[in-house]
Amino acid sequence: MLRQWLQARGFGPLGLLLWSVSLCAWLLIVGGDRLHVALPLLCGGPPNATIPQGVFALEFAIQTVGWPALAGGSVLMVIAMMAPALAGPFLHLWYRSLSRHRWRAILLFIAGYLLIWTVVCVFLILTAYLLHGSTGSELGAGLVVAAAGLAWQVSPARARCLARCHLRPRLSIFGAAAFTDPLLFGLTLACWCVATCWALMLLPLCLADAHLPLMAAGALLVAIERTRQPRPGRSGLVFR
Amino acid sequence: MARIRRNVWSLAQPWDPVLLWYARGVQALKARPFPDVTSWRYLAAIHGIEEQIWREFGWLKPAEHLPQTPEFKNQDQGQCQHHGWYFVPWHRGYLAAFEAIVRAAIAKLPGAPADWALPYWDYNSKAVANPRALPEAFAKNVWPDGGDNPLFDKRRYGRGDGVVVIRPQDVDTKTALTDGQFEGVTNGSPGFGGVRTPFQHDADRDHEGWLEQVPHDVVHGRVGGSQAGQDPNDWRFAGLMSMPETAGLDPIFWLHHANIDRLWEVWRKRDARHKNPTLSSWLNGPAGRHKFILPQPDGTRKRFAPKDMLDTTAPRLNYVYEDTSDPFAGQQRLGLRLRTLSVMIPGAQGVAGPEVSSVAKKPIVELLGANAKAVTLSNAPTSTTIKVDKPTARKVTNSFKLNEFAARSVPEPDRVFLNLENITSDNNAAVFDVYVGLPEGADPAAHPDNRAGVVSLFGARAATNMAKPHGGSGMTKVLEITDTIDRLHLSGNADLSNLSVLFVPVSSVGVGGVSIKRVSIYRQSS
Numbered sequence: 001m002l003r004q005w006l007q008a009r010g011f012g013p014l015g016l017l018l019w020s021v022s023l024c025a026w027l028l029i030v031g032g033d034r035l036h037v038a039l040p041l042l043c044g045g046p047p048n049a050t051i052p053q054g055v056f057a058l059e060f061a062i063q064t065v066g067w068p069a070l071a072g073g074s075v076l077m078v079i080a081m082m083a084p085a086l087a088g089p090f091l092h093l094w095y096r097s098l099s100r101h102r103w104r105a106i107l108l109f110i111a112g113y114l115l116i117w118t119v120v121c122v123f124l125i126l127t128a129y130l131l132h133g134s135t136g137s138e139l140g141a142g143l144v145v146a147a148a149g150l151a152w153q154v155s156p157a158r159a160r161c162l163a164r165c166h167l168r169p170r171l172s173i174f175g176a177a178a179f180t181d182p183l184l185f186g187l188t189l190a191c192w193c194v195a196t197c198w199a200l201m202l203l204p205l206c207l208a209d210a211h212l213p214l215m216a217a218g219a220l221l222v223a224i225e226r227t228r229q230p231r232p233g234r235s236g237l238v239f240r
Numbered sequence: 241m242a243r244i245r246r247n248v249w250s251l252a253q254p255w256d257p258v259l260l261w262y263a264r265g266v267q268a269l270k271a272r273p274f275p276d277v278t279s280w281r282y283l284a285a286i287h288g289i290e291e292q293i294w295r296e297f298g299w300l301k302p303a304e305h306l307p308q309t310p311e312f313k314n315q316d317q318g319q320c321q322h323h324g325w326y327f328v329p330w331h332r333g334y335l336a337a338f339e340a341i342v343r344a345a346i347a348k349l350p351g352a353p354a355d356w357a358l359p360y361w362d363y364n365s366k367a368v369a370n371p372r373a374l375p376e377a378f379a380k381n382v383w384p385d386g387g388d389n390p391l392f393d394k395r396r397y398g399r400g401d402g403v404v405v406i407r408p409q410d411v412d413t414k415t416a417l418t419d420g421q422f423e424g425v426t427n428g429s430p431g432f433g434g435v436r437t438p439f440q441h442d443a444d445r446d447h448e449g450w451l452e453q454v455p456h457d458v459v460h461g462r463v464g465g466s467q468a469g470q471d472p473n474d475w476r477f478a479g480l481m482s483m484p485e486t487a488g489l490d491p492i493f494w495l496h497h498a499n500i501d502r503l504w505e506v507w508r509k510r511d512a513r514h515k516n517p518t519l520s521s522w523l524n525g526p527a528g529r530h531k532f533i534l535p536q537p538d539g540t541r542k543r544f545a546p547k548d549m550l551d552t553t554a555p556r557l558n559y560v561y562e563d564t565s566d567p568f569a570g571q572q573r574l575g576l577r578l579r580t581l582s583v584m585i586p587g588a589q590g591v592a593g594p595e596v597s598s599v600a601k602k603p604i605v606e607l608l609g610a611n612a613k614a615v616t617l618s619n620a621p622t623s624t625t626i627k628v629d630k631p632t633a634r635k636v637t638n639s640f641k642l643n644e645f646a647a648r649s650v651p652e653p654d655r656v657f658l659n660l661e662n663i664t665s666d667n668n669a670a671v672f673d674v675y676v677g678l679p680e681g682a683d684p685a686a687h688p689d690n691r692a693g694v695v696s697l698f699g700a701r702a703a704t705n706m707a708k709p710h711g712g713s714g715m716t717k718v719l720e721i722t723d724t725i726d727r728l729h730l731s732g733n734a735d736l737s738n739l740s741v742l743f744v745p746v747s748s749v750g751v752g753g754v755s756i757k758r759v760s761i762y763r764q765s766s
Contacts, residue, residue, distance in 0.1 A: 095426055095427055095605075095607075096427075096607065096661070096758075096760075097607065098606075098607050098629050098632060099606045099607070099632065100631070159707075160706070160707055162709075163706065163707060163708060163709050163710065163711040163712070164706065164711045165711065166444075166709060166710050166711040166713065167706075167710075167711035167712065167713055168662065168711075168713045169662075169757070170614060170661070170662065170757040170758045171758070172610070172612070172613075172758075173607065173609075173610050173629065173760075174610075174612070174627060
């Protein structure tokens, strides 16, 4: 009964697995990964902060907590927020790959996907740093991102980006293309995810004190959006 | 007493009272304003609507707007269910709502019959020489009451010049009716009724069942067609029936769907083992916010779920079909295959096997091979070659354990399915035949055994639109090629490591108008 109820709502075995992976990432973050410890240092720019200052702060943070910890923290954040939204792409890779190559295809996809997000996280951190400096406070930076994010959230352009997140490309099964196609799928999908969800990622970085609750809210929005069947002819509003 | 839906070909031609009253009912509905939930346009928009197309085709005047009610905007428009397991129950509810509204409209006219029921277009009827021709009441713009015939529409292009030509193979119901499973699986057999999906409108178009593919899709494409001499990829020249966004505007749509609904009854009744899904997610579906809800004759709207559509004689539906006899005399897919195998395999004459496969557990479906790059179809036959993965092919070979099979101790040998993945096209009316394993240069017409089936791209334009929620992923079609593979496999003469696939256009495809991202084959083991 519970199984049917869950499946009818899109929580099949894969969905439950991805939610579990997300939960594990959350536990590690809450347990105190070093990126989140260093967030106030990373994202708290001085008044009239400049890009070189931001880069310097990043370098300082790397020296302080180490780049593996920062990169790992970024990856954890992406996994915690995005894993439940990846059921569709994983199923595409699973069904459209030779059975002995299914895991390889999924790992290549994940590599491409995380690569883009990790690079983007650096830019988002820099952006949070500069916004903090220019507005003079976390709250100011948060309000700017919230306003820009809300405008983006309801725009038709974002709806088109969200639609691209459902694009399922051709996957070759022989030759070099059998390796590059899943990788390119991960890279491409991550770009559309970034275009769709940048505000949901940036907001928690700006408001370090409310970082985790905002991340959780963002993760919930992402999961709802990606797994629900949107109605035709609508704008980019999340709740429809 | 339940009303009887009659075969259009068993009615007096061209203007039997059933058809004449249907025309009067259509005329009454067409006269109602769009915001009226019982109007012709509102009912058609429930199936699908695109404002730009409706304006271009004259169904929305320049000064008119789409209904502004929250019900229309949030729930009613674009509700139709395709490419999934809700296809047949949703359309049954849709048809019943339409029929009740037409009956109520007729009842206001003097001399109206109280038991009027929607007729169905049986394109396989034995009652006339060519049941696949459009009934005359729909084909000419004349009718007994004078003026424009409400059942006629000039945007019914057929083969291009307004003449509807449907081949017997376009409406071959054998694959659908002889498959004992309602629910199918992704990439493998889609079953009679389709693969499990959520509420399915403008979503992934990968999961349509056998019935939806043939005859449903093909009849849409062959009736609607596109205007001869014009670009078939330009929607402005497409017929109403060719596009889901306009199909409900054509009066023949409802007779076509009545036949599709009848075929569900035929499938269910032809074998006691043919069962509708019993899962709560189907019976009470769909889950989530979007429910099935349709107008009633009194202007209210009423919700329904598939569980309300199971018995056509229940008070809510209250109809039966004139003919639900079995056109295939009890034949079943598995039984037919076993008979074929028993002829082909020396020493396996005793093979009988179960007539209907019992699928206690979900079958294993896995990729067996694929072509090297995307294929673009043109108006000339186009071919591609599928390279088969040898380790997976060995599994197929090993599934033919004939001695044990004859003793019924192992399941059916693997079935094989051709997948045409992520087809994108702006040409909704494109129809093409697909052949597999043809020798190079062979005339496809001389090799009917190699014909895998017919594909219609009804709905392809919306599936290609990158602004839609599916991101323009296109549609995927699945054709069973088990019989052909059995023959090639067991003949020992065919090279199955490289399988040729030939696409032969039946209607105008247009230049570069159809792209198939990947052509692949899957094995399905029970």
